[in-house]
Amino acid sequence: MSRRSERAEREMSRRRHRRVVMMVVAAVAGVALVGGAGAAWAAGSFDTWLSAEPRCDAPVELTVVADTAIARPVKAIAAEYDAREDACSRTDVVAQDSADTAALLASGNGSDIDAWIPDSPVWLVRMAASARSLGRDVPNLALERSIASSPVVFAATVSGADAFAGRSLSWTDVLSGDLPTLLADPEASSASLNGLQAMERAVPIGQARQFQNAMIRLSDGAPARVDAAFASLVVSPPGTVAIASEQQVAMHNHDDASSPMLALYPSDGTLALQFPFLRLLDESELAKNLDAGGEPEGDEDTRAELEQRARQLDALKIALWDDSDRFAAEGFRDGTGGGELDQDGVIADATEVGSAAASAQVSILRTWGVVSLRSRILSVIDVSGSMEEPTVTGLRRIDLLQQAASSTVSQLSEAVDVGVWAFSTTRIGDQDWEDLSPIEPLADESHRTQVLDVLASLPARLGGATGLYDTTLAAVKQVRAAYDPETVNSVLLLTDGRNEDENGISRDQLLDELAALGEDGKQVPVVLVGIGPDTDLESMRLIAEATGGAAYSAQQPQDLKTVLTDALSQRSCRPNC
Missing domain, CATH: 3.40.190.10 (Periplasmic binding protein-like II)
Known part of the structure; x- marks a missing residue:
């Protein structure tokens, strides 16, 4: 049971008990009410008695995760808010890097968080993309304006x-x-x-x-x-x-x-930098209290608890927005970029700033991941006959793949070692793969040229069926043969089909052998990219799981370059993503 569920259950039990007690003491309460009102009247304070705020018997427990840069003033403002007479909350402010919070939410382990204050709205987009890549539901967050900026x-x-x-x-x-x-x-x-x-x-x-x-x-x-x-x-x-x-x-x-x-x-x-207030919207408690017909069934207390939580979050958010002086003391401008600072090393008056675009920043990160990481990659490319199939663009699958791969290799830094295999059934005798370029540094300009020439030659190499399983196992063994513990060692496999080699190993045999190979700690993640609607996504997913890799699908031709870039840019965290 989540912390919210436990709190809701305790609140419902307490309120049921209170209704019983109220029935027993109704008469006494009535006498007390008349007596209290009479005493207030006699003392001349009847208006004050009527307008008194209800006592806060059970403060709402809030958890706010704030980026480490801004957590200190957020914690101070939250403490002051909790201490106000009109507040009914107890707020726990957790200082955590935005990257760590994004990973926590994407993994589905942030259900106890009520609000998140990252150092950029782009984390919302990055968190959602990570959740989807993990096959999880994207947490529902409401993006509200920034409480500070810099x-x-x-x-x-x-x-x-x-x-x-x-x-x-x-x-x-x-x-x-x-x-x-x-x-x-x-x-x-x-x-x-x-x-x-x-x-x-x-x-x-x-x-x-x-x-x-x-x-x-x-x-x-x-x-x-x-x-x-x-x-x-x-x-x-x-x-x-x-x-x-x-x-x-x-x-x-x-x-x-x-x-x-x-x-x-x-x-x-x-x-x-913008520090937005992100509220996590959780309707799961109410959903649990709806019967099959969609009618509320005993959810009044739960709804009241959620509404009270929402009111306290709104009030806390406003308190954060209003306390620009507290943030200025920590070196922040206000949420719109204005305000004055009295800090060493920076100018007093605000400077004009432009607006960042989350979509552009995500694209930049993709490119950064491609150009920056030191790694060894064996690119294994499907050249079976089905790659001859035309796409809606008028180009064949192999043409689109060759263009996307060439463009991506051109972006890779000199710190990357790349090799290229082509595969289909019986490429060399009974062997399903063909080594076209060894895994060597792109810092060697002659090797980079060789790789690009090999990619350009792929359309002329088409033929045969898809020998997926034998090739995958051989590729992993090839990378392991010259394993470099100081870098990321991986296989990038691009295919448009499913295994068609009836004389090769089965999928179960492949998965068993891959698991056995990884027992010595030499992890070689296999990142698979499926091209078109005919790929065996289930087998791709299982191979990725067995090696700590990932499986991507480019259903539409225009998706291929983006998917290929994503696959390469995320190799930095393999096999621990």
């Missing part, structure tokens, strides 16, 4: 400020490489992600490759967090900056006076 700036050490004297800094300088920049991992830092979007907006029309090149450069040795970027900044050459929020600069100076930072504001504009 613009993204360039942080520089005060000791090295002379290097920027008389100089105007811009996102264009970061794109071109003229401004040495430290960027914390945008998977965990919303300041970094907003900075990347600001950079993307500064890219000249027709020069999209400049943004990808900048990401590759920034990803090389990227610090895990902003505080790590600040630490690196102290020992970096003069003229180097780190991307951070204004609030992070202010709080660093407050907490560490030994290495003060200075916020420098981009001349071509910037974006801001």
